[in-house]
Amino acid sequence: xxxxxxxxxxxxxxxxxxxxxxxxxxxxxxxxxxxxxxxxxxxxxxxxxxxxxxxxxxxxxxxxxxxxxxxxxxxxxxxxxxxxxxxxxxxxxxxxxxxxxxxxxxxxxxxxxxxxxxxxxxxxxxxxxxxxxxxxxxxxxxxxxxxxxxxxxxxxxxxxxxxxxxxxxxxxxxxxxxxxxxxxxxxxxxxxxxxxxxxxxxxxxxxxxxxxxxxxxxxxxxxxxxxxxxxxxxxxxxxxxxxxxxxxxxxxxxxxxxxxxxxxxxxxxxxxxxxxxxxxxxxxxxxxxxxxxxxxxxxxxxxxxxxxxxxxxxxxxxxxxxxxxxxxxxxxxxxxxxxxxxxxxxxxxxxxxxxxxxxxxxxxxxxxxxxxxxxxxxxxxxxxxxxx
Amino acid sequence: xxxxxxxxxxxxxxxxxxxxxxxxxxxxxxxxxxxxxxxxxxxxxxxxxxxxxxxxxxxxxxxxxxxxxxxxxxxxxxxxxxxxxxxxxxxxxxxxxxxxxxxxxxxxxxxxxxxxxxxxxxxxxxxxxxxxxxxxxxxxxxxxxxxxxxxxxxxxxxxxxxxxxxxxxxxxxxxxxxxxxxxxxxxxxxxxxxxxxxxxxxxxxxxxxxxxxxxxxxxxxxxxxxxxxxxxxxxxxxxxxxxxxxxxxxxxxxxxxxxxxxxxxxxxxxxxxxxxxxxxxxxxxxxxxxxxxxxxxxxxxxxxxxxxxxxxxxxxxxxxxxxxxxxxxxxxxxxxxxxxxxxxxxxxxxxxxxxxxxxxxxxxxxxxxxxxxxxxxxxxxxxxxxxx
Numbered sequence: 131x132x133x134x135x136x137x138x139x140x141x142x143x144x145x146x147x148x149x150x151x152x153x154x155x156x157x158x159x160x161x162x163x164x165x166x167x168x169x170x171x172x173x174x175x176x177x178x179x180x181x182x183x184x185x186x187x188x189x190x191x192x193x194x195x196x197x198x199x200x201x202x203x204x205x206x207x208x209x210x211x212x213x214x215x216x217x218x219x220x221x222x223x224x225x226x227x228x229x230x231x232x233x234x235x236x237x238x239x240x241x242x243x244x245x246x247x248x249x250x251x252x253x254x255x256x257x258x259x260x261x262x263x264x265x266x267x268x269x270x271x272x273x274x275x276x277x278x279x280x281x282x283x284x285x286x287x288x289x290x291x292x293x294x295x296x297x298x299x300x301x302x303x304x305x306x307x308x309x310x311x312x313x314x315x316x317x318x319x320x321x322x323x324x325x326x327x328x329x330x331x332x333x334x335x336x337x338x339x340x341x342x343x344x345x346x347x348x349x350x351x352x353x354x355x356x357x358x359x360x361x362x363x364x365x366x367x368x369x370x371x372x373x374x375x376x377x378x379x380x381x382x383x384x385x386x387x388x389x390x391x392x393x394x395x396x397x398x399x400x401x402x403x404x405x406x407x408x409x410x411x412x413x414x415x416x417x418x419x420x421x422x423x424x425x426x427x428x429x430x431x432x433x434x435x436x437x438x439x440x441x442x443x444x445x446x447x448x449x450x451x452x453x454x455x456x457x458x459x460x461x462x463x464x465x466x467x468x469x470x471x472x473x474x475x476x477x478x479x480x481x482x483x484x485x486x487x488x489x490x491x492x493x494x495x496x497x498x499x500x501x502x503x504x505x506x507x508x509x510x511x512x513x514x515x516x517x518x
Numbered sequence: 519x520x521x522x523x524x525x526x527x528x529x530x531x532x533x534x535x536x537x538x539x540x541x542x543x544x545x546x547x548x549x550x551x552x553x554x555x556x557x558x559x560x561x562x563x564x565x566x567x568x569x570x571x572x573x574x575x576x577x578x579x580x581x582x583x584x585x586x587x588x589x590x591x592x593x594x595x596x597x598x599x600x601x602x603x604x605x606x607x608x609x610x611x612x613x614x615x616x617x618x619x620x621x622x623x624x625x626x627x628x629x630x631x632x633x634x635x636x637x638x639x640x641x642x643x644x645x646x647x648x649x650x651x652x653x654x655x656x657x658x659x660x661x662x663x664x665x666x667x668x669x670x671x672x673x674x675x676x677x678x679x680x681x682x683x684x685x686x687x688x689x690x691x692x693x694x695x696x697x698x699x700x701x702x703x704x705x706x707x708x709x710x711x712x713x714x715x716x717x718x719x720x721x722x723x724x725x726x727x728x729x730x731x732x733x734x735x736x737x738x739x740x741x742x743x744x745x746x747x748x749x750x751x752x753x754x755x756x757x758x759x760x761x762x763x764x765x766x767x768x769x770x771x772x773x774x775x776x777x778x779x780x781x782x783x784x785x786x787x788x789x790x791x792x793x794x795x796x797x798x799x800x801x802x803x804x805x806x807x808x809x810x811x812x813x814x815x816x817x818x819x820x821x822x823x824x825x826x827x828x829x830x831x832x833x834x835x836x837x838x839x840x841x842x843x844x845x846x847x848x849x850x851x852x853x854x855x856x857x858x859x860x861x862x863x864x865x866x867x868x869x870x871x872x873x874x875x876x877x878x879x880x881x882x883x884x885x886x887x888x889x890x891x892x893x894x895x896x897x898x899x900x901x902x903x904x905x906x
Contacts, residue, residue, distance in 0.1 A: 166854070166855075168861075168862040175834055195854060196857075200854070203819075429587065429591050431591075445563075457600065462588055462591075462598070463600070465584075470554040470583055472556045473558055474558075477561065
């Protein structure tokens with residue numbers, strides 16, 4: 131089941147409430163990515179403390195490991211990873227596509243060799259729906275072909291993008307049919323493709339809207355294109371999707387991208403950036419990004435972000451440094467943990483970055499609730515530009 | 519300051535309360551090891567939840583990184599790593615000794631090259647006391663020479679062990695003098711050496727007792743000797759130390775070793791085993807050890823230990839599986855995390871193993887409080903022998 135209520139709008143930006151089988155999600159929302167059934171480096175208890183309302187699982191990875199037998203015994207991903215709130219699974223298409231030379235795409239689906247044990251495997255809209263049914267996430271995604279920005283070193287042509295988009299539409303139809311045949315009790319989203327061509331995006335979304343999905347995603351962005359190209363598609367597609375249904379911009383992005391996405395009418399985002407950057411020592415803060423490996427942090431008593439209330443910055447009290455809290459971990463300590471290769475470094479950094487993303491969405495929602503979204507945008511830009 | 523009260527005894531076993539500058543520690547106690555100012559893979563909040571009352575820091579490692587300048591700016595290790603409860607630092611002697619060929623021991627101290635940047639460095643009783651003074655742990659340890667079990671591939675001879683023990687005694691005297699000169703407000707422990715020779719251990723402890731330390735450690739065990747040799751020293755030395763002062767058996771050991779150590783009158787233990795084994799996939803349970811990599815766990819719904827109330831086994835509710843709790847993580851999930859190299863695997867395993875050690879000590883203390891230590895020992899053996 132899926133119910134979506136639009137609570138407020140401000141220009142194209144939307145504030146909504148999404149009710150799913152495992153609970154309610156306030157939108158706009160950021161969804162932490164739990165590829166293998168674990169948001170890397172973060173305990174489920176910490177995700178709860180940070181207010182994560184929905185997380186992702188990657189169908190392809192979970193199909194490979196632990197696989198169908200184990201996950202079916204647990205009745206799906208929720209019990210296996212002990213996450214009781216809503217969940218979304220992708221279709222596995224992007225990962226299969228990323229296998230490169232070892233996969234062969236046809237109308238029927240994608241033939242590939244398992245990167246785990248070399249087995250010959252076949253992914254199709256039907257297979258994806260079958261896997262996502264035993265994963266049992268609240269939201270499933272249609273199988274699509276993610277149109278690349280470049281094909282064989284050249285910009286993908288209009289003809290190539292059209293061909294790919296049309297295949298995704300036929301796969302959308304087959305995904306929907308199989309999802310219904312399986313009587314999957316969750317919600318299936320269609321995915322708009324069309325590369326960097328607005329008219330193809332338009333064709334794709336119209337055809338998908340006719341199929342009447344309970345929600346729509348914009349795919350094929352954040353696939354190596356320049357930022358202005360991504361912005362062009364973000365400015366085109368989301369606002370043209372049905373107003374009364376949730377809109378999900380896949381694989382995006384930076385804090386700036388999230389704010390701009392919301393301004394363009396996007397309701398849902400996911401990205402590995404907060405956790406991946408955390409492991410690489412790049413921390414997001416209200417006042418810009420911070421590289422913890424930089425020697426300037428060596429003896430700095432301040433937490434990563436003096437305004438932040440996460441466990442890394444404020445300890446258990448949750449009182450920010452700027453408000454007089456002194457329980458957080460210093461930049462000096464995090465710099466030291468990174469230098470020594472201590473696991474606690476990426477653990478604290480992952481909590482901080484995810485908290486930053488989730489809190490940014492909380493602030494965006496509050497601004498939309500209060501009808502001051504434009505003022506929020508201006509403040510966000512100014513603060514991020516200030517520097518740490 | 520240090521105050522030690524003996525609350526109960528049962529044979530040689532002792533139940534006590536140790537009051538230090540940063541708080542009270544119930545003994546017998548296990549001290550998790552935080553080499554670089556972090557107990558590997560575990561958040562301080564988790565350590566608090568598990569009831570850890572005192573943790574270790576390694577002087578040698580912290581001297582190398584982050585070093586004196588940074589730690590002095592923080593006023594010591596407590597503020598740097600945000601641990602407000604008691605702490606103990608070793609002398610750095612063991613690590614210098616472990617550098618092997620690159621170090622040169624003389625009466626004055628140990629010359630060695632920094633493993634971090636190659637700098638020529640010198641460790642002496644005075645230097646160790648100076649470092650431990652700026653680390654400011656509640657308990658500091660004298661610099662000693664850890665007598666090896668073997669020397670140049672041969673069993674260490676009585677003459678070699680005597681020579682080494684005598685040097686440690688002279689260093690004990692110098693450590694104490696420097697510790698007092700520095701007006702370190704914490705407590706300094708002397709360390710009994712003497713290798714595998716009871717008469718040398720006796721000489722060592724008598725000389726140390728004459729120096730009147732507030733607590734005593736037994737060093738030079740768990741250095742590669744067979745288990746029966748360790749047991750022989752455990753059966754000799756602890757009970758001969760002053761009854762009204764705390765006794766610390768350094769670097770020991772397995773759960774069995776802890777129970778036997780308590781039976782021999784030991785009050786304090788430390789060991790990297792719970793966290794190191796966790797990272798290697800070896801989990802301690804009430805019913806024996808469990809190798810999470812073993813394929814038999816692949817689809818097992820049970821938590822690591824059905825009787826355990828740690829976060830890994832019981833989730834936030836803390837209700838054990840055996841008591842009907844179903845919020846813990848399954849063996850299947852932990853097996854999967856290990857296979858996928860997910861950080862959450864060692865994170866949960868480290869929490870579980872440390873919780874096991876800390877809970878074992880809680881149970882030992884409760885048994886001593888209730889005057890049923892012998893019954894506890896028998897039950898411990900029987901349960902551990904049962905198998906998982």
